[in-house]
Amino acid sequence: MSSAALTLPAAHAHDKPIYASSTTTTAPEESKDSDVLYTINDLLVHRARTAPDVPLVAYPASESGLTDYVQYTARMLDGFAEGAARAYLRLGLVPGDPFDAGERTVVALLAPSNIDYIATLFALQRLGFSVLLLSNRLSAHAIAALLTSTNCTTIITTPPFAPLLTAVQAAKPALRTFTIIPKHTYAAKQPQPRLTVHRSTPTEAAKVAFIVHSSGSTGLPKPIFQTHAACLFNYSSSFPLRGFITLPLYHNHGISSFMRAVFSRNVIAFFNPNLPLTGANLATAMEHTRPQIFYGVPYALKVLAETPRGVAVLRACRLVLFGGSSCPDELGDRLVAAGVNLVGHYGATETGQLMTSFRPAGDDAWNYVRVPKALEPYLLMDRVAGSDAYEVVVRDGWKAKVCSNADEPPNSFRTRDLFVKHATIEGAWKYLGRIDDRVTLVNGEKVLPIPIEGRVREHPLVRECVVFGIGKSVPGILLIPSEHAVGMSDDEIRDSVWPAVEDANTRAESFSQISKEMVGVVARGVDYPSTDKGTVIRAAFYKQFEPEISAIYAAFENTAEGTLVLDIPGLEAFLLSLFKETGVELESTTSDFFLAGVDSLRAISVWNKLKKTLSFNGNSGKLSQIVVFEQPNVQCLARYLYALRTGSEIDVVDDIEVMQRLVEKYSVFDPHVPGNAVVDGETVILTGTTGSLGAHVLAQILPLENVKRVYCLVRAPSPAEALARVHASLAQRSLQPPPAQLSKVTALPSDFSRADLGLDAATLTQLRNTLTAVVHSAWAVNFNMGVASFETHHIAGAHNFLQLCLSVRTPRPARFFFCSSISAAAGTPLPARIGETQVPELAHAQGMGYARSKLVTERIVGAAAGGVGVHARVLRIGQIVGDSRVGVWSGTEAIPLMIRSAVTLGVLPDLDETPSWMPVDTVAQAILELSGLSCPLPQDTPTTVYHVLNPRVFSWTHDLLPALRAAGLDFDVVRSASGCSGCVTATRTL
CATH class of the missing domain: 1.10.1200 (Non-ribosomal Peptide Synthetase Peptidyl Carrier Protein; Chain A)
Known part of the structure; x- marks a missing residue:
């Protein structure tokens, strides 16, 4: 049997809700050649031969019917395909040579998903055409582009699309159009013998059956070619249940769900596409058809979940399968709590179904899809640099994958869909959003819109909610009111929905939270750009509603001055x-x-x-x-x-006065009292392990045999959470120490502002008997804070660590190493050559609170080293970049954001700069060497300041920009009015 063929398995039934996947692929037993499927037509012919009287489709008899469903058997559908094929032949729609080894002729289909559509779909397959399935939402320009890219010169449509087709023909004058064959024609009794215009062979399996297309959310829609073999492999993952579907057949999720029902010999009822998708309409249709499985998008779940009646029809299903977009957590949790067996489906048009959230009974993690065993060799979850998110990548060899878009891994398909891991369930992943969905604010922070939109969309007054704010200082949301908001003013809608926004804010990072002034409401019943799945086309939405968004920002930023006068x-x-x-x-x-x-x-x-x-x-x-x-x-x-x-x-x-006051306040220490505690090796406190530098220091310190214990002090509510955050930080940077090394780690919640650092008495006693060194790299990288705001937690915290080093019961104080910054000296008047010494003037720090707080702490460290004899050192660090092995560099930093503009804007600036960059793992190595942890260092060296930076510089314009071009980036160079500030030429003098 050809490897491209598929054997049809027998159908089976379920009496209980499905909790584990019952998908099937090829049957293990041998079958006769007549049972081998090479094409979509084979599937229908086989069903008509082996189960002629089994109903496969249920569809309303009348144009606006909700309860007058008629069932169509396999024999009837086969007859419809035969009758429609003969009718199209009579109209002159003649296929090419059936024995031609070349590709099939393409015919486009633009019509609503009704019984006529189904008959035509099978008729075109019987005639040997490849069928281009056109979304009913496409513009004339998009249709013309798809016809051109698929070499299609023929389209079948219905009269309501005539004006659209007139516009298409203006661009494609050679386009032939046919009206879809009506039921009274194709359902008429057909003469015998049966129509045979092409043969079913292994060669046919490799030809294109359907051409679906992308949504066009980032430009013109792109065609996606699906072979018969790939389609049949995809459809073989069948559910043997009586179904109900709300999805259009021109969408890949819709056509796949329909064909899976045909594959498993189970009737599937179609929601009438002529009627609005309301909760009442859906409930009525489902009560009549009594489905066992429901196929739909989350919006259909939302409108059903708004009433007890709707929840009841979902609960009556053995399986409720959603896909196309993410389902809001609140909605899914509510349905699952009500007894609905909710399962998520994830796949892509280019790859077929990949994962579902099928799970054992008692597992309520409905919103985490699981990786099936068969997919594991072909799936790569590729971590996105600087985040906890992973992109789904499908490797070459997966049978349902119909195209590739990446060479790493070779011939793979990168979905651009982001997922996060489940905390405890191995192989379980939660959808986060598209890479393109993230809203990047002007400060580089990235707002994830999906969780916010999902929560607000749950409100009954909201049909759609979209987060905006690209390039702005704060994000906002636009509300599309639902039919329940008729007669309400914008303010009434905003006030009613505001509690849902507040709830969404509690789960979002601070920079992602929405203020009430940034909530906009658009006109009721307005059309907005969306895909066939109901998902907003974000870029087109922003363009359409640009006036409304601009008005919201104008009102927010240009508020009229108030009148209240106060002393x-x-x-x-x-x-x-x-x-x-x-x-x-x-x-x-x-x-x-x-x-x-x-x-x-x-x-x-x-x-x-x-x-x-x-x-x-x-x-x-x-x-x-x-x-x-x-x-x-x-x-x-x-x-x-x-x-x-x-x-x-x-x-x-006066910041300089504040700095001087802080230096004086925190340069007073209780002296060390020598004790007789004997230590075995090094016990180290390490801060900043949830950041890049701290994580790399930890990864390099753990293999050292002389290091016995590492205490990671973390801002966390509990020891378990502290340890989880440390492990997550290591994993985020692809740092995976073996378990034997990780056993050296003790992670503890801490408060640096307290004299006891927030540690309990037993831990402090243990540290005073064993501590040998502190590496302090934790610091808030916030350039909005003034120097005074760094006092309580940071400057006082460094003093508290120094005092702990002095309080140990060993003969000598524990060593202290402070990770400072070259910005502490970046305000030195030019020309300047800065040595490895204390900065002579407080005014020589760069003019921001971050740099000034670093210089204040440098002075405090110097006072401890010179005044009370603690081995305290300043490690003045330059620009840290991604590591030298994987290259993980936080995407929110200024330089990665600037380089990313080569992708988003197609430009990069021409800067007169000579940067000095160092990989973070190299900086970590230098810290361990200078601290004496990885190699011996004289205890009594008089040097208290070390420069940890690359002595070699390069030209931004003459070195970096050509290197980026050589790496494959395509961009124009624009002249910059001024260069980057704060560049420092520093020397290392040992």
Whole structure:
């Protein structure tokens, strides 16, 4: 038997809900040649011969019918195909030579998914054509492009599409059009003998059966060619259950679900495409057809779940299978809790079905698809650099894969679909979204819209919800109201939906959260760009609603100035109340905003409310969006706002004075009292292990035989969560120490601002008896924070670590190594050659709180080394890039974002810069050498500062840009008005 052929297995039945996959492929027993399937036509002929009176399709008899379903048997469908084929031949639709070894002639089909469509579909297969299945949503331009790319000159359609076809023919004047054959013609009794116009051979199995197409969400739709062999392999994963389908047949999920029902000899009922997809209509049709399996998109589940009646018809199904897009967690959880056997289906037009969330009874993780054994050799879950997300990649050899788009791995298909791992279930993956779906804000943060949209879309007043904000400082959402919102104003809709938005915010990162001012409502009943699955075409949506989105930002950013006039005490009381409204209750007017939990969303929201409420005497335009971070507390902010309104001199806090105060405050230590504790090897505290540098230091320190124990101090609620975060950080960077090495790790939740570092008494006692070194790399990389905001957790934290080193009961203090930054000296006046010494002036730090906090801590480390004899060292680190082995580099950093513009914008700047970059694993190696952990280092060396940076520099324009082009990036070079700031020429003088 040819490897391209497929043997049809016998159907079987289920009496209980399906919890584990019952998919079938080829039958193991030998079959007669007549049972071998080479083409789609073979499938129908075989069914008509072996089970002629088994119903395969149920379809309403009338144009607007919901309950008048008629069942069509395999014999009837075979007769319909025969009758329609003869009718098309009479009209002049004649196939090519049936014995020609070349490709089949392509005929396009543009019509609603009704019984006429099914008859024509099988008729064209019987005649030996390849069928181009055109979405009913396509524009004339998109149809013309698909006809051109598939060499198609013939289209079958219905009268309602005549105006569209007129526009297509303007671009394709040679296009032949045929009207779809009606039922009264193809259902008429046909003469014998049967029509035979082509032969079924192994050669035919390799020819194209269907041409489906992409949604066109990122441009014109692209054709996807599916051979008979690939289709039959895909359809053989069948469910032997009576079905109900809401999906159109011109969508791959729809045609596959239909053909799987034919394959398994089970009737499938079609929802009437002439009727709106409402919960009431669906429930009525399903109550009449009593399906065992439901095929649909999440929107169909949403409208059914809005009423007890709808939930009841879903619960009555043995299997509810959704696909096409992700189902909101809240919706799925509610259905599963109500007893619905909900299963997700994931696949791609180019690869067929890949994974489902079939699971054992008692496993409620319906939203995690599982990798079947047969797929494992052909599936690669490829981690996306700088994230916990993985892209699904299908390797060469998977039979249902019909095309490739990547050479790594060779001849593979990269789906651009992102998934995350289940925390405990091996091989279980949750859909996160498309790579292209992420909304990148102006600061480089990436908002994942799917979870937010899914939660808000759950609200009965919402038909669709779309997150926007590309290139903006804050994200927003546009609501498409549902039919339940008729008669409501925009404000009423916004107020009603707001609790759902707030709930979505609780699960999103701070930069992804939506403020109420950024919730827009569009006109009821408006059409918007979407795929046949009902998924929004994001780029086209942004283009269509650009005026509405721009108006939301204009209203948010250009709010008319308020009228409230307050003195300084009044402003302080007003601000305390305002922050409380945002969810932050400040203890006093001097409480630091950042440490109190004021994130970027709250800061922007406060700024907006200040502008709308307070009078600034015409100066509101001077109020910076990050004023909350520029003024560290209510006391300072109130004085600033008062000065802005009155025109008085603004009391600017002198950062240099603040830095000097901090240096003096934290340079006082209790001296070390030598003890007689004897240590065996090295016991190390390591911070920052959830970041890139800390993770690489940990991965390199664990194999060292002299290192016996590594304490990783992490901001986490429990030891278990702390350890999980450390392991996740290692895995994210493809760092996988063996279990024997990981057993050296003790991960603990910690609070650096406390003198005891948030550790319990027993742990502190153990550390004081065994600690030999601290490598401190944890630091907030936040360029909005002022230097004062770094005091409590960071600067005081370094002091607390130094004091712990001095409190050990060993003869000498534990060693302390502080990972500083070249930005601590980047403000040195030019020309400058910065040696490995203390920076002489506090003003020589770069002009931002991050750099100034690093320099303050350098001074404190120097005071400890010179004053109380602790072996304390500063490791001043330059620009860290991805590691030298895998190249993982955080995609939110400035340089990766800039380079990515070569892909998104097609341009890169011409910079007059000579950077000095170092791979993160090389930096980690240097830290271990300079700390004496990986090689001996004299304890009494007078050097307290080391520069950890690449002594070699390169030209951005003359070296990097050509290298990027050589690597395959296509971009234009644009002239930059100015180069990057903060470049430092530093030397290493040993």
